[in-house]
Amino acid sequence: MKFCSLCGEPVEQLIPAGDNRRRYVCSSCEHIHYQNPKVIVGTLPLYEGKVLLCKRAIEPRKGYWTLPAGFMENQETSLQGALRESLEEAGATVINPAFYRLFDLPHISQVYVFYRGELQDGHYEPGAESSEVALFSEEQIPWDELAFPVVTELLREYFVDRQSGVYPVRSSSIERLIPKA
Amino acid sequence: MKFCSLCGEPVEQLIPAGDNRRRYVCSSCEHIHYQNPKVIVGTLPLYEGKVLLCKRAIEPRKGYWTLPAGFMENQETSLQGALRESLEEAGATVINPAFYRLFDLPHISQVYVFYRGELQDGHYEPGAESSEVALFSEEQIPWDELAFPVVTELLREYFVDRQSGVYPVRSSSIERLIPKA
Numbered sequence: 396m397k398f399c400s401l402c403g404e405p406v407e408q409l410i411p412a413g414d415n416r417r418r419y420v421c422s423s424c425e426h427i428h429y430q431n432p433k434v435i436v437g438t439l440p441l442y443e444g445k446v447l448l449c450k451r452a453i454e455p456r457k458g459y460w461t462l463p464a465g466f467m468e469n470q471e472t473s474l475q476g477a478l479r480e481s482l483e484e485a486g487a488t489v490i491n492p493a494f495y496r497l498f499d500l501p502h503i504s505q506v507y508v509f510y511r512g513e514l515q516d517g518h519y520e521p522g523a524e525s526s527e528v529a530l531f532s533e534e535q536i537p538w539d540e541l542a543f544p545v546v547t548e549l550l551r552e553y554f555v556d557r558q559s560g561v562y563p564v565r566s567s568s569i570e571r572l573i574p575k576a
Numbered sequence: 577m578k579f580c581s582l583c584g585e586p587v588e589q590l591i592p593a594g595d596n597r598r599r600y601v602c603s604s605c606e607h608i609h610y611q612n613p614k615v616i617v618g619t620l621p622l623y624e625g626k627v628l629l630c631k632r633a634i635e636p637r638k639g640y641w642t643l644p645a646g647f648m649e650n651q652e653t654s655l656q657g658a659l660r661e662s663l664e665e666a667g668a669t670v671i672n673p674a675f676y677r678l679f680d681l682p683h684i685s686q687v688y689v690f691y692r693g694e695l696q697d698g699h700y701e702p703g704a705e706s707s708e709v710a711l712f713s714e715e716q717i718p719w720d721e722l723a724f725p726v727v728t729e730l731l732r733e734y735f736v737d738r739q740s741g742v743y744p745v746r747s748s749s750i751e752r753l754i755p756k757a
């Protein structure tokens with residue numbers, strides 16, 4: 396950030412009175428431009444014991460498999476966003492959703508919120524950001540080709556939870572986003 | 577938003593190619609300035625069967641009681657933010673935290689994340705944004721003087737959950753922020 400989005404004059408970095416963090420503050424209108432974490436919302440779509448995954452058609456991690464997820468938009472709920480992303484990226488209508496997982500990724504200032512649900516009619520098709528969408532049984536999961544640690548962790552937890560039929564809602568942080576090559 | 581924070585030139589509102597929402601786009605460098613929901617993190621601090629509440633020293637809802645909570649910062653986890661706010665607003669060190677609640681407030685593009693925990697040593701003191709901090713038993717809760725619907729809802733749920741000793745993690749949306757006068 397170099398300029399004030401309200402008046403167009405240069406911003407400077409300083410600690411405002413009563414604050415304890417450096418912020419971008421306008422040199423002219425004195426507006427404080429706070430920067431905050433972004434929320435990414437997604438689903439774990441399930442159908443006849445299989446999990447729906449999307450092969451990424453875009454960077455980062457193009458060609459790797461992920462769950463349908465994307466940035467939450469203003470004026471929507473996390474659930475609405477998760478269902479919207481599932482439709483956009485995988486042509487998937489997810490029904491009977493249940494809150495399942497919160498991940499913090501502090502190194503990139505992101506919070507992931509996942510809902511578990513059923514893939515209606517087993518129907519799916521790739522959206523603009525996916526080159527391929529497919530259902531995978533536990534044995535078929537491409538563990539070495541998953542796009543992000545949050546996907547790996549969520550799938551691991553799901554297959555454990557499924558054995559007991561109990562799905563506790565968890566919150567934890569993951570310190571890395573993309574596995575080292 | 578009127579000006580590009582990267583180059584200082586005017587922004588215009590349009591739907592970028594491949595998108596389906598109006599965004600602020602720079603007329604000069606063409607950068608798309610996305611706007612996304614903000615996360616508010618807080619705690620439900622408990623001590624000897626009582627709940628810690630803070631009387632707001634600032635607007636909105638000055639003079640009304642709330643739980644310690646505030647905007648999540650970049651580079652921290654939701655839990656770290658919740659514990660930080662508890663210390664800043666209530667001088668409260670919250671220990672043994674457990675994830676408890678996600679609220680969506682789509683009309684103001686906010687997501688609340690609450691952790692339940694114990695107030696260490698029963699110690700508290702008002703921070704800069706609180707005029708008073710106090711412990712309340714269930715019978716003492718000032719239901720008509722609570723600052724925000726998320727606080728009312730979380731306290732209601734907590735006192736129900738406490739009867740069974742089971743604290744399921746919930747997610748739901750609340751469509752209003754401040755009660756009508």
Ligand SMILES: [Zn+2]
Binds near residue numbers: 404425
């Ligand atoms: Zn300005």
Ligand SMILES: [Zn+2]
Binds near residue numbers: 584585603605607
């Ligand atoms: Zn620009």
